[in-house]
Amino acid sequence: MRFTKDHEWVEVEGDVATVGVTAYAAEQLGDVVFVELPAAGAALKAGAEMAVVESVKAASDVYAPLSGEVTGVNGDIADNPQTLNDAPEGSGWLVKIRLADPAELDALMDRSAYEAYLRSL
Amino acid sequence: MSLQNVGRATRSEYEGPALAPEGRLGKGLLQDEPLIFERGRFDMTGVDFDLEGETLDESDLAGLTRASPPALPGLSEPETVRHYVRLSQRNHAIDLALYPLGSCTMKHNPRLNERMARLAGFADLHPLQPISTVQGALQVMDELAHWLKTLTGMPAVALSPKAGAHGELCGLLAIRAALVARGDARTTVLTPSSAHGTNPATAALAGYQVQEIAQTADGRVDLGDLAAKLGPHVAAIMVTNPNTCGLFERDILEIARLTHAAGAFFYGDGANFNALVGRVRPADLGVDAMHINLHKTFSTPHGGGGPGAGPVVLSAELAPFAPTPFVVHGPNGLELVEETHGEAAQTLGRLCAFHGQMGMYVRALAYMMSHGADGLRQVAEDAVLNANYIKARLSGVMSAPFAEGPCMHEALFDETWLEGTGVTTLDFAKAMIDAGFHPMTMYFPLVVKGAMLIEPTETESRRELDRFCDALLELAAAAKAGDVDRFKSAPRHAPLARLDETQAARKPRLKWTPAET
Numbered sequence: 293m294r295f296t297k298d299h300e301w302v303e304v305e306g307d308v309a310t311v312g313v314t315a316y317a318a319e320q321l322g323d324v325v326f327v328e329l330p331a332a333g334a335a336l337k338a339g340a341e342m343a344v345v346e347s348v349k350a351a352s353d354v355y356a357p358l359s360g361e362v363t364g365v366n367g368d369i370a371d372n373p374q375t376l377n378d379a380p381e382g383s384g385w386l387v388k389i390r391l392a393d394p395a396e397l398d399a400l401m402d403r404s405a406y407e408a409y410l411r412s413l
Numbered sequence: 414m415s416l417q418n419v420g421r422a423t424r425s426e427y428e429g430p431a432l433a434p435e436g437r438l439g440k441g442l443l444q445d446e447p448l449i450f451e452r453g454r455f456d457m458t459g460v461d462f463d464l465e466g467e468t469l470d471e472s473d474l475a476g477l478t479r480a481s482p483p484a485l486p487g488l489s490e491p492e493t494v495r496h497y498v499r500l501s502q503r504n505h506a507i508d509l510a511l512y513p514l515g516s517c518t519m520k521h522n523p524r525l526n527e528r529m530a531r532l533a534g535f536a537d538l539h540p541l542q543p544i545s546t547v548q549g550a551l552q553v554m555d556e557l558a559h560w561l562k563t564l565t566g567m568p569a570v571a572l573s574p575k576a577g578a579h580g581e582l583c584g585l586l587a588i589r590a591a592l593v594a595r596g597d598a599r600t601t602v603l604t605p606s607s608a609h610g611t612n613p614a615t616a617a618l619a620g621y622q623v624q625e626i627a628q629t630a631d632g633r634v635d636l637g638d639l640a641a642k643l644g645p646h647v648a649a650i651m652v653t654n655p656n657t658c659g660l661f662e663r664d665i666l667e668i669a670r671l672t673h674a675a676g677a678f679f680y681g682d683g684a685n686f687n688a689l690v691g692r693v694r695p696a697d698l699g700v701d702a703m704h705i706n707l708h709k710t711f712s713t714p715h716g717g718g719g720p721g722a723g724p725v726v727l728s729a730e731l732a733p734f735a736p737t738p739f740v741v742h743g744p745n746g747l748e749l750v751e752e753t754h755g756e757a758a759q760t761l762g763r764l765c766a767f768h769g770q771m772g773m774y775v776r777a778l779a780y781m782m783s784h785g786a787d788g789l790r791q792v793a794e795d796a797v798l799n800a801n802y803i804k805a806r807l808s809g810v811m812s813a814p815f816a817e818g819p820c821m822h823e824a825l826f827d828e829t830w831l832e833g834t835g836v837t838t839l840d841f842a843k844a845m846i847d848a849g850f851h852p853m854t855m856y857f858p859l860v861v862k863g864a865m866l867i868e869p870t871e872t873e874s875r876r877e878l879d880r881f882c883d884a885l886l887e888l889a890a891a892a893k894a895g896d897v898d899r900f901k902s903a904p905r906h907a908p909l910a911r912l913d914e915t916q917a918a919r920k921p922r923l924k925w926t927p928a929e930t
Contacts, residue, residue, distance in 0.1 A: 298416070299416055300414060313414055317416055321416070323918075323919075348915050348918055352416055353414060355414060373919065374919070
């Protein structure tokens, strides 16, 4: 699993990446009440807005950590946003992206680097 | 992600013994209050109609005859009156006590204003009456416009916007129209990080992208960041002064200069004009457009007590684009310009169906005339004095993020002083309800963690301010002493206990449906 400074995580299998928000982000957001996901087939650019997560505190944009095409979204989380709080780095995933440029992965942090980054916040 | 995490927890963390069922018991002469649809039965009526011998010609209804009777609750007049009066008793109002909502300016609504607004010559008017029969009302609008222009130093005013945010939209649409007229398409509006949420929302509604300006360590607009973000793509900046931290933007002239040098307009959010009225003219600060909340600065009722009214003053450059209608002096007395030609050839159009909130114009003008220019100056002075009194009395215990120097019309505290107590800003605010006071604005501005923003306004006496401060200091001592349960379980004495806002957001019930029988 790899991480961005904006608290997204990425798990790559073959040329498809599963993307979600980290446990730290879920904790900071508080209870999530609404999740807006992109349409399957949408083209994403790394760093662009990909989804919206609304908690009882505020609405936050989720950025695409990698460029590519959306091959699937987690429909279950739209119906049951609690999943994002319960298992942010598991069944609370948001989007699957077919990678356009696997080299972009190199810019992301591994878990120990991300955890060190969190300690610096 | 853009991690917005400055808000508040919204589920009660209270784990002690159950409190009384929410709002479903009579207590203290307050009765249980179901919805009016649950109280009245649809097969009953509180009014007798003598329909004997009446026949209805259904041919006029073109087949739209109702198949079932309308679901209207059948209640008698006393039942109906009592229902609404009981509901009103559950509401807080400025007529009951101090209402210290920062940035909302809940000041007393003088009864003289109400008396003037109820004069038959104002209260019984219809907006479509012949102009010759409403000369007095037009004179009120004209005189109100004169006061607003004089107090702000601006050459023009649009009276019709019906709220502060509506005024913001009016101002930005005028700016957009002016830019279009000079063939200068621009894409972006800048707002400070402490801006009212309506500012970026208005800019987005007017078709602009929004970029945030950073804040300095002492709570003001960061001039370096502003200068870096200004450019030929920026249509306007929106700045509140005093800002939402209750601080005067001391670099306001430089902010205006930089903005104008970049060819952009300076929109002033006038929500806090009550701190400056009579002392500072926004025109002298370089403002090109600013709304004025009559329901804040000029004491007309709001917050459930009445509609807002947000007239917008405009610079000479923006004035040609003002919305219709407006009052002009004609050969036969005062006239309303409603057509979009002649002197309104460049107007941005109408913002509401008729002329705006006439009743609020009367109340605001009554307030201005009863205070006079010197009285309005004292309004601003006393508002600032009262806020600083609160800041001084509470600062020993509660932490202020911008402690240095005086504040303007509102005193801002944060959550730092509660660290380690287990009590949050939300808990503290809920406990204030049990102590008899409406909470302050909390968790706003967003730039301050666990913000508590207190605005007493000039209409509170020192005795009332002391009562308020005494209550807060007592609560603060209890929080420091570790009486966490008192805070987590609050409010205990309100008609409703703490609500589960998470469930309310996740499973909102937006519509009443009859119970299954």
